[in-house]
Amino acid sequence: MTNSQVDYLIRNAYVITMDTNRNVFVDGYIAVDKGKIVSVGIDAECNLIAKKTINGKGKAVMPGLVNAHNHINQMLLRSSIDDRSSYVPNITGFMQKMVDIWSNATPDLCYKIVRLHLMDMMLGGITAVHDQHFTNYPNTNIDGTLEAIKESNLRAFVSRCHLSAESLPEQARENVQDVLKEVERLKSIWDNNFITITGSPINPTWVKTPEELIELREGIRDMNVPFDIDLSGASWKQTLIERGYTKGGAVKYCAELGILDQDVSGGKSFMLEPDEYDIWKETGMTACIVPLGRIRDELGPSTHHFLARDIVPGLGNDGPMGTPQSSIWQVMRHTYIADIVRKKAETLQGYTEDHHIELSPEILLEMATLGGQKHLFLGNDVGGLETDKFADLIMVDINNHRFYPHNNLRRIPTHLVFSTDVQDVELVMIQGKIVVEDKRSTIWDYEIVKNEAEAATQELLKMAGYESMLPSRTPGSSFNGWNYK
Ligand SMILES: [Zn+2]
Structure with missing residues (x-):
């Protein structure tokens, strides 16, 4: 030219x-x-x-950077790590808390909270984002999220999630056919060149039976969109053992069900059994590393095992409840540190396979961009x-x-x-x-976005009766040994 x-x-x-x-x-x-x-x-x-x-x-x-694993509406509880809680600290308690809060929401409140998160990510250089939306009570909450995404101009891969495990509160449980109808409804309204909507079980253990997993997978396959599922973690393996599956971890389990192939976005990829990396490679699935949560609970993610198999994972920060910052720049550093920790943990276990793989600055930058693009199936027109x-x-x-x-x-x-x-x-x-x-x-007024998110958060937490759980950092109170005047 x-x-x-x-x-x-x-x-x-x-x-x-x-x-x-x-x-x-x-x-x-x-x-x-x-x-x-x-x-x-x-x-x-x-x-x-x-x-x-x-x-x-x-x-x-x-x-542009890609945030390849996220729960966008969790901006509501950003930095909530020091909230008091009367909930049982397990998945049942966590989901009951979600039900109590989000069942009070309206699409407008969701829109205002989500818009802040989107602006936050865009100011930090993110051009495409993942979302697993699992707080669908009422169903219309996600429409507020999608309205904000559409306005933002971000590329987005959004999973409307299906939950049905008996360990979850009744309000959170649905049946597959209702969820598939909801995915169809959302697709008819919101799907465009920037937004792809799919369905997800989140992970194989939040769904009651393997038959349901297959039914959901087939329903999504019929819509001709990629499938989104988190596939790893020692705790999920334990649940599978309790359900009678003793042959391996979540990857092997799902591969045997026939639900994994190259149209699968394999999220939160960590703590696999040694043979599961090869299964992962054979399926052609994409991968994603969420390092901070893994430093906290699993001694680091296994990035080197994916790279050794020529799989370049995307990088994600997960929802702001556990990871308050939206910076993929920080996630790159966490990934670098977490891989060193993981290698040391593996060495102590006598397992040093793939330890020659080093995470160079170049590969970390590729993971934060190209790896994420692949994980979100952004298509051949998006790349370098x-x-x-x-x-x-x-x-x-x-x-x-x-x-x-x-x-x-x-x-x-x-x-x-x-x-x-x-x-x-x-x-x-x-x-x-x-x-x-x-x-x-250039899309939104910075002050309006901040202030309306603050007001919407206060309104929603008040309706949910959550105020007593907030840290008591108010004049006349003490918290963590500091006295507020
Ligand atoms: Zn997540």
Whole structure:
């Protein structure tokens, strides 16, 4: 392309393309027209003109980050780790709490809470997000979530979940046919080029019987959309043993049921039996690492076992109840640390297979972008920064003190993993539309989003009778040994 006018041109940037050849243009340009990348290369060779030219000097341009595992409406209880609770600390108690809170919600309250989470993620450089929505009482709660997602311009892979295990509160339990009807309803309203809606059991143990798992899988297969299921964890293996399955873990169990194939988004991938990584590879499923929860409960995720099998997992932070920050930059660091911890734990168990695999800055950046794209089945038009792909990209300030010294730019990818965070993201573009510019949302008013989320949260928790569980950090009270005046 020569001398024609394109919509956007970013000049003199450090362009990390993650294209097929993994080209990096240390002084590069990228041209965007009608939502797609039309040219990318060495800046000195750029002969294009644009309606809008953006100065990329001192900036890195790279594909948008993907949050590959999340529960978006949990923004309601962000940082709730120190709330008091009268609930039993197990899955029954957790789900009863969800029922008590969310059964008071309206789509409008959900919309206002979710919108804050979406804005938070976008300001941090996220261009695509996963959501497992399992608080469907009433059914219309999820419509508020989807309205906010549609407004945001984010790409989204949203699972309307099905729960039926007898350990769950009655209000949370449904039958498969009703859930499939709901998935159809949501698809008819919300499915578009940016949003894909599917159904999910969350994990194989939150559904009552294997027959139900198969029925749900077949129903989703008939809709011709990918299936979403979390597949791992020692606690789920224990539940399977109690139900009479003793041949292995959740992956083997689901593979034997015939519900795993290349159309499956295999979430929260950790604590597998040694032979299950090979089963995973054979099925062709995608994978996703959620490191912080795994540091807490399972001595780290097994990223190296996936990489050893040429599976590049996506990265997710899970819901804000347990992981208050929405930063995939932090998730990259957690993944790096957690893999070291996991290797040490495996070594103590006498298991050192795949320990030669190192998590380089380059592979962590690929997991945070390309791995997530694959996990969310975003399609062939979304990928690295190369001609004919959709322009889903971010621009990051690399000329601040956190990037120094960089030895003539030699350490930029390393600094992007270990020194960058949400505050460095200056511009976010999704399919050629600028949604964050000069660190501000172009979609929503920042103050309105913050304040309406605060008011909606207070209203909903008050209706649920939850106020007594909030930390007593109010004047005249004490909490954790501090006295509030
Ligand atoms: Zn989760």
